[in-house]
Amino acid sequence: MGFGGVLPMIRHIMVVERGWQTAAEFSDMIALCQFLPGANVANLAVIFGARSAGLAGSGAALAGLMVAPFAIVLVLAWLYEKFGAISTVRHMVGGLSAGAAGLILATAVKIAMPLRGSVRGLLVAGAGFVALGLLRTPFLPSLLILVPASIALAALPVRPGPPLSRRGGA
């Protein structure tokens, strides 16, 4: 049911409705999932499942999260293949994809916003954007340079700036 991102809904169910987690526990889990690689919600399902019922809990939570959406998106794809030649459908999907691209751009800006006060943060984000977006450098080598450089910069002592926090989900 989670249209356009499932995180806020998951939070509501787990914290407010069922009381499985306190708000602080949930925020801590989100903080972890937002810098781990991979899909945020899938990681969240795995970690929460593990805390509740070990490996089996992780598997169950992940399957519960993925199975229905997997089937639904394939039905959509099948419909698109069947009717995609019709020009109204093509136009609609064209508009949809432009909108989806715009949404990702907005998410990117939201994630970058907390870096405003940080020269180092902006430098790294800018370098990443230019390398991957404009120069199209290969992914793994780029990250092997960017990630250690960024962590080293973050480890340098500075006068305390505004705390880095992150909004939105990816």
Added chain:
Amino acid sequence: MILLALALLFGELSLLAIGGASSALPAMERAIVVDHHWMSAAEFVRLFGLAQAAPGPNMLAVTLFGWRIAGLAGAMVATLAFLLPACCLAYAAGSLWSRFGDRRWRQVLQAGLLPVTAGLMLAAGFLLVRDAATDWRSASLAIGVAAGTLATKRHPLWFLGAAAAAGLLGFS
């Protein structure tokens, strides 16, 4: 063997998608469109749009890429390959994370990875808008949705629906 190629590609991207599935979109676009010519840039962004319109996690675009490249088996392989490595890491990290509560390196790691995620996401947004913007109408649609999302608190699905409706009326 195309399924093996898919498994290797998405398995690698799974662990490199720092901060979320969308961080790997620039690398996916490069591999799928530029390196392997599995589909055009236009098709790539159309499948991405379709996946965003479906309920569920936004990594479902990976499922559709796999499906378009190698059918149902491709969809399954791409999805599992993209999920499992990162999920194994999350499983291991989950217990360590709470154990190392307030250590400084935990904060340094977090502060160091955020700008990388931001850069990757900006690249993803730029590339997707570039691929989706076939003319001034779709370009303004994408920019309009981005601006609208940032300026208001409306649900993203509202903007997706509006964009699809605009497309339906020929504005794309």
